Amino acid sequence: MTATEVFNARLRSVPPGSLYLVAALPALWLIFAVATGQGGADPVKTLELGFGRWALKLIIAVLAITPLRRFAGVNLIRWRRPLGVMASVYVLLHLASWLVLDMGLLWQQALGDIVKRPYITLGMIAAALMLPLALTSNDASLRRLGGQRWRRLHRLTYPVALLAAIHFVLQGKVWMADAVIYLVIVGALLAFRAGIVAKRI
Template sequence: MQAVNQIVRKMPVWAVYLLGALPAPWFLYLALTGGLGVEPIEALEHKLGELALQLLIVGLAVTPLRQYLGLNLMKFRRAIGVLAFSYVALHLLVWLVLDVQQPSQIWADILKRPYITVGMAGFILLLPLALTSNNLSVRRLGPRWRKLHKLVYPAILLGGIHYVMLAKGFQLEPLLYLAAIIGLLILRLPISGLMSRGRQADSA
């Protein structure tokens, strides 16, 4: 794992931003050229939302990967979080501008459709995290910054629930996403951290 970590240390953070941003114009191109099927707007929403959830899961996995496998991706965690929020915002923007289109219908949909209510709640929790994902906020907020950014835990859980509720009929994929989120959250419980430190001490 040390060899992998050495390669990771040499990789610039801007490369993660660049690679993470590439799917957005590609999905848009597919939507405009018929590559997303007969319902391109719905498919574009799905693609953006799914990628946002994937990035949130990757960001949530950074700490457990370091604790349990020794893989250190901490330098990329902020970039992954910013990219995840960007795709959440694009997912929401496509729904607002291309899907709903009528401003008067937006609030009605949020109230009447539970999966939209849950999704909006998750977005609202992510919003202050995105606004404070910069060095100035870290310095100004001090210890409160870490406490504030723990909002990502309920936010990503709401995202997983949103995906499950959105699925039509029984679909295994959304359930697997939700299971991965719950599993990663369990690994962050204090007892899991104590067990991890205990194993590290035994192997030292």
């Protein structure tokens, strides 16, 4: 047995369900920090931005699963669903904290921002595209749609990642190095995906 095979066998012994719990920890930590007065000068922003960042990290983790298998032989396929579902949960928390805590449920103003601010428009499109992904991340949907249609639908992950990364770059008042790094990582993962498609043609 090679070292990678041993490693993969160890990974297989981790129940994928436990990934839901692990991925929930940053949210629980953020909520705990804000509730105990450790949320900094602007606790609402701490929550909102924290949820947004973790959403993007999890989307990137989902995209990285195939390249990791290709290049390093590490098989995390069973983690894809929990990580994807938890990415959607973080997007929902991010959206909810913006709508409720930031906008105070002022729908008119929220709608105005969605239309007028390009970064919010892009974030909203990314979140809307994630909805069918979240709703079909279960065995029943996979059976109903059939493997091919299900996989085709789940290619929405790629535009979601790109829109989310551009949203991150555009939301800053100045260019933020870390936002650009996230965009480059997403770009590299999408280029990898495009490379696979090109080889098939």
